[in-house]
Amino acid sequence: MGTGIAQVAATHGCTVNLIDSAPDALDRSKFNLQSTLNRLVEKGKVSEVDSNNILSKIKWSIEMEDIASSELVIEAVIEDMIVKQQLFTKIEPLVSNNCIIATNTSSLSVFDIASVCSNPSRVLGVHFFNPVPLMKLVEVIPAEQTDTTLIEGVKSTLISWGKTVVTAKDTPGFIVNRVARPYYGEALRIYDEGIADFATIDWAMKKFGGFRMGPFELMD
Missing domain, CATH: 1.10.1040.10 (N-(1-d-carboxylethyl)-l-norvaline Dehydrogenase; domain 2)
Incomplete structure (x- = not known):
């Protein structure tokens, strides 16, 4: 799902660092996105110039440090609480104090994910649906700790990506x-x-x- 999120963000002008610890996964991600864009070009839905621009805005990397300048980080790993919590403890020290850290969890407690962070107020859920480029809906899930002043900014970003955004409570499965x-x-x-x-x-x-x-x- 991370590739789809990266595609949508890059399509709307964002610079994206797509991070994975497995080089093979990064190779598959790049190949799959290139194949998707090639099909869209063939169908006349995307120009070759736009396709190249999208690819140029995405950097595939195994280096977590590449997220250092990010304003928004979206985690999209497997639905395992321990894995997500461990990843959040690695993300938080690498980014600025103003960076928003989001989880793409589809059903896990955002409160529990945020609880491992020293500043859980900047953590919230941003749940996309597969396939991300085609599915318009995104659920935004503030945790109990989330700074509510961040919510509208995140929603505005998602709307600028062409998404329809709903706010959900942090309950199992959300909406x-x-x-x-x-x-x-x-x-x-x-x-x-x-x-x-x-x-x-x-x-x-x-x-x-x-x-x-x-x-x-x-x-x-």
């Missing part, structure tokens, strides 16, 4: 994933009862349900 739990549950029951396989369920929900991704694609 969309809490509503989606029955969607996943019924899909699993349909499979367990032998009514249809994974691929058929995903196909039906995309073809007739209007979803961009099927329930099993989303769960993956």
